[in-house]
Amino acid sequence: MTSTAWTRFVRAALAAGALAASAAAFAQPAPLQPQPPLAAGTLAVCSATWYGAEGEIPEGWPTASGEPFHRFALAAAHNSLPFGTQVRVSYQGRSVVVRINDRGGFGWPICIDLTYGAFLQIAHPDQGVVSVDYQVL
Template structure:
């Protein structure tokens, strides 16, 4: 039953977001996001790309606490950092990730998730906590590529 709900929600968001992106021209290049209870406004690039992704989070497993665990970018993995893993976006890309009205800006510093998982974005535990995705484990998110595409 939960799989049907997630599939229906993902399909619905994809249709709604796709229709809105085609039909409505961008009136402004300003956006908002919440950071630790504070609201912040920032300028969005005119050529920003938006898509819906099925996201999960990673971190917290026993291997992630080993001292030599590094990401694809070469930096040490920090599960509480605001980072993400994506298979194709350039390392260093900044993404605005939104889930149920809560947004966070993350930096792509790792590769993954595996294609067979059915997900296209892995968030660090810190980023998933910021948007309320931890208790679900995985779910649909709207992603806007801010830099690096």
């Protein structure tokens, strides 16, 4: 499609109001719902993802807690657990204990965002998102 044809297509769609509804859907995303904090010993099931790909966040960059970020640290981001909380995250028989030192901008079903190094302990990074059991220690 040439740029002239594309321009005509977009103008026609705008005139017909076809794009207005689509634009409105993206204008105000639904607010994220924070999860209620879990009591020590509570076991929950949710999805986990990872962050800290090479070059994504500079080593030593401050996390939300003020600690320097290290992609191979056994740490994680959570949207409601207090900083310093220890959490055991398990996936298919493998587990890792991480310390919450960052906040994540995610919502249910993703409950925890592991550093690259912590995710490596339980799954292959190519999986991206895995369903985990996690327990506040």
